Amino acid sequence: xxxxxxxxxxxxxxxxxxxxxxxxxxxxxxxxxxxxxxxxxxxxxxxxxxxxxxxxxxxxxxxxxxxxxxxxxxxxxxxxxxxxxxxxxxxxxxxxxxxxxxxxxxxxxxxxxxxxxxxxxxxxxxxxxxxxxxxxxxxxxxxxxxxxxxxxxxxxxxxxxxxxxxxxxxxxxxxxxxxxxxxxxxxxxxxxxxxxxxxxxxxxxxxxxxxxxxxxxxxxxxxxxxxxxxxxxxxxxxxxxxxxxxxxxxxxxxxxxxxxxxxxxxxxxxxxxxxxxxxxxxxxxxx
Amino acid sequence: xxxxxxxxxxxxxxxxxxxxxxxxxxxxxxxxxxxxxxxxxxxxxxxxxxxxxxxxxxxxxxxxxxxxxxxxxxxxxxxxxxxxxxxxxxxxxxxxxxxxxxxxxxxxxxxxxxxxxxxxxxxxxxxxxxxxxxxxxxxxxxxxxxxxxxxxxxxxxxxxxxxxxxxxxxxxxxxxxxxxxxxxxxxxxxxxxxxxxxxxxxxxxxxxxxxxxxxxxxxxxxxxxxxxxxxxxxxxxxxxxxxxxxxxxxxxxxxxxxxxxxxxxxxxxxxxxxxxxxxxxxxxxxxxxxxxxxxxxxxxxxxxxxxxxxxxxxxxxxxxxxxxxxxxxx
Numbered sequence: 020x021x022x023x024x025x026x027x028x029x030x031x032x033x034x035x036x037x038x039x040x041x042x043x044x045x046x047x048x049x050x051x052x053x054x055x056x057x058x059x060x061x062x063x064x065x066x067x068x069x070x071x072x073x074x075x076x077x078x079x080x081x082x083x084x085x086x087x088x089x090x091x092x093x094x095x096x097x098x099x100x101x102x103x104x105x106x107x108x109x110x111x112x113x114x115x116x117x118x119x120x121x122x123x124x125x126x127x128x129x130x131x132x133x134x135x136x137x138x139x140x141x142x143x144x145x146x147x148x149x150x151x152x153x154x155x156x157x158x159x160x161x162x163x164x165x166x167x168x169x170x171x172x173x174x175x176x177x178x179x180x181x182x183x184x185x186x187x188x189x190x191x192x193x194x195x196x197x198x199x200x201x202x203x204x205x206x207x208x209x210x211x212x213x214x215x216x217x218x219x220x221x222x223x224x225x226x227x228x229x230x231x232x233x234x235x236x237x238x239x240x241x242x243x244x245x246x247x248x249x250x251x252x253x254x255x256x257x258x259x260x261x262x263x264x265x266x267x268x269x270x271x272x273x274x275x276x277x278x279x280x281x282x283x284x285x286x287x288x289x290x291x292x293x294x295x296x297x298x299x300x301x302x303x304x305x306x
Numbered sequence: 307x308x309x310x311x312x313x314x315x316x317x318x319x320x321x322x323x324x325x326x327x328x329x330x331x332x333x334x335x336x337x338x339x340x341x342x343x344x345x346x347x348x349x350x351x352x353x354x355x356x357x358x359x360x361x362x363x364x365x366x367x368x369x370x371x372x373x374x375x376x377x378x379x380x381x382x383x384x385x386x387x388x389x390x391x392x393x394x395x396x397x398x399x400x401x402x403x404x405x406x407x408x409x410x411x412x413x414x415x416x417x418x419x420x421x422x423x424x425x426x427x428x429x430x431x432x433x434x435x436x437x438x439x440x441x442x443x444x445x446x447x448x449x450x451x452x453x454x455x456x457x458x459x460x461x462x463x464x465x466x467x468x469x470x471x472x473x474x475x476x477x478x479x480x481x482x483x484x485x486x487x488x489x490x491x492x493x494x495x496x497x498x499x500x501x502x503x504x505x506x507x508x509x510x511x512x513x514x515x516x517x518x519x520x521x522x523x524x525x526x527x528x529x530x531x532x533x534x535x536x537x538x539x540x541x542x543x544x545x546x547x548x549x550x551x552x553x554x555x556x557x558x559x560x561x562x563x564x565x566x567x568x569x570x571x572x573x574x575x576x577x578x579x580x581x582x583x584x585x586x587x588x589x590x591x592x593x594x595x596x597x598x599x600x601x602x603x604x605x606x607x608x609x610x611x612x613x614x615x616x617x618x619x620x621x622x623x624x625x626x627x628x629x630x631x632x633x634x635x636x
Contacts, residue, residue: 071507091509099503107375107551108500109560115500122497123508125490128557154555170504180507 022085023048024177024210025070030079032065038234039065043079045229045238047178047210052201054221054241055214057231063214066231067180070212071097084177093123096171096209098181101164101188104155112158112166113151116141119170137173145169145199161192168199172207179204181213185220193220218245219266241267342581349580355474356533356586360576362481363533363542364569369488370526371547371568372561373519376499378426380544382419385433386527388440389415391536393528394461395447404461405476409528415440416524420517444536464535464587473532480529487522491515496557533572538587542568545594552601567597 023046031041039062047053055063068074069081072090081088083095096119104110110118117138121128128134142148145165155163164184171179181200185193201224204211213221218228218241228244230237232253237244244250245267250258259270350357374383390412397407415436423429444461488495498505498512506512523543530539546567550560575590 073506091507093508095507097504097507099501102501104500105376105378107378107548109372109376109551109555109557110496110500111555111557114557118493118497118500119504119508121493122505123494123510125494127489127492156555167504174508 021049025083025212026081028080030069030081031077032062032069032074033077034065040231040234040236041078043236047212049177049208049210050204051227052204052211052213052221052225053227053229054218054225055212055229055231056216056218057236059216061231061233063231064182067097067182067212067214070178070180071095091123093174094177096174096176096179098164098167098171098179098184100183101160101167101186103160104158104163106156108154108156110155111152112147112155112162113138113142115155115166116147116169116173119173121174141169141173144172144203146195159192161188161195164188164192164196165199168196168203172203172209175207176209178210178212181211181215183214183216185215185217190220197221197224222265222267245269338582339584340582341578342583344581346581350577353576353580355471356576357573359474359477359533360572361569362477363530364546364572365565366481366484366526367530367542367572368546368550368565368568369485369561370523371543371545371564372550373488373495373499374523374544375547375551376496377519379429379523380540380548381430382423382433383523383527383543384540385419385437385440386412386415386524387531387536387539388437388444390440390524390527390531390539391461392440392443392447394531394536395444395451398453398461399447399451405473405528405532408461408531409480409525411440412528412531413521413524416520416527417517420520424513424516460535460585461531462535462537464533464538464585464590477529477532480525484522484525484529487518491518495519534587534590535585538591541587541591541594542572545591545598546571549594549598549601552598552605567594571597 025045025047027043027045030043030045032039033041039060045053055066057063065074069076070083070088072088072092083092104115117128117134120134120137120141139148139151142151145168147162147165147169150158150162155166158166168184179200184196184200188196197220200211200213201221203209212229213225215221218225222241225241227238228241230244230250230253232250233255235253237249237253245260247258247260250260250269257271261268261270374380390408393411393414394404394408396402396411397404400407418436419429419432423432448461494505494510495515495518497508498510498515502512526543527539530542534542547560547564549567550563554560554563571590571594574593576586578589579586
């Protein structure tokens, strides 16, 4: 197998006296799609922050492309939680993508044929060519999220970090954005860490699942990890994993004794049928 | 102190040239108070400094306004300008000079707002706390200042037409600093204004840039206060960019339009004000407001035709918009 783009060895992350996860061994290989699951406060986003060089490990090692992780590494593409652009944003779709290409450079952007061609290529790759010149603030959430995928892919990253990229998208757009990420990681051999509270939109796309809970974790294929016995052991209380019509629903984790980072009471809402949009909102909001 | 004396002298001469009093309130008199083009050519030559200052200021305001809008900092601009007013009043009282005083005041305010208010909510409350404090401080200094009262009023609502050579020198130097600074940080600043998290992940020094921007904004406010007054700074630092954003989203067209709007407001306002006996600010604010109103109408007409921003032409826009509203926000 090829050299992993990212590896963690015996990695531990602790905030004050609370251990988010410890002993984490993880290799992300080129082109591998790994979903990161877990309750709120289980340290999913913190894992991404460690890889982005914003948080430091409390113990263990991490290496990216064989070297240490550094803040602002441009071989990493990052797609944050969906956030709609404000009305006063002086950018069109293609300008947002171009920022992913050279937005870190000083000065004002000079138009060039090469730059144009590159941006056009990325827009085509995320199927956003038809609204290339439309102001981003007038685009729908799904269209904007496609552009963010494009922005993250623009500079040929080796690793793509996605933090709940499907949040607040409707089902059709969830599917479209997931497939976009899936196609591009295969075509360009990009490792993907995909933080999500709901595995279902990407269930048939992921290679492996990293499930974080109660200071510990499980890694494996969805079939290996998303099982009643495995999750019951992970949570230390009975959990039922129900598979129904190609979807996975995890039941019984609300009472699971796991700590929350900020003392907030948070219902465990990891898996549910996203077909019930109302339920979806109720469960996500209090977090 | 010399600078201030020259300002007063120039203002006095401008006032005599205006030559009308408010007590004689017939329509003709009112008109000649507002617009008076007698000896216009001579006046233009005499007040060429003010016109140049207006053009320079239009350039600065138009450019920085784009970032004020995309960083959602209109209210912060107002807060900085009140502290700039306090600084200018203190400068007048202690004889340090109005320009120097307003520079110090607005830089301090910009830094405080920039450092304490990295989140929009914090920023708004800090601005709201600073603003009346600055205004009060300014009024205190002015009350203690023994000089001409119209001079005092000018700091709030704009000097009539009184830019002397050293003052113009200051303006140009500061404007060059602001424009050069903006050109250097333009792209990463835009990136971090639009999406700070992604920009940081790409190695953009988001925090440092935000401080640099606040300093440039402080400088811009300080020079604007000199011409339009502390209360009306928004009309050149916000209105032109807001108008430009109504009619375009292109990263090239928006700054260009914004500069054109700001320059037209500034230079046009000064030219109209030359002969009258009224401060220049109402002319400037009226022109810039009119431009904004026209841009809004243009945008509204375009939206009606289903093509806001001029980008998409296939009429999908309205359904897209409707679609966006149904998307659940987290």
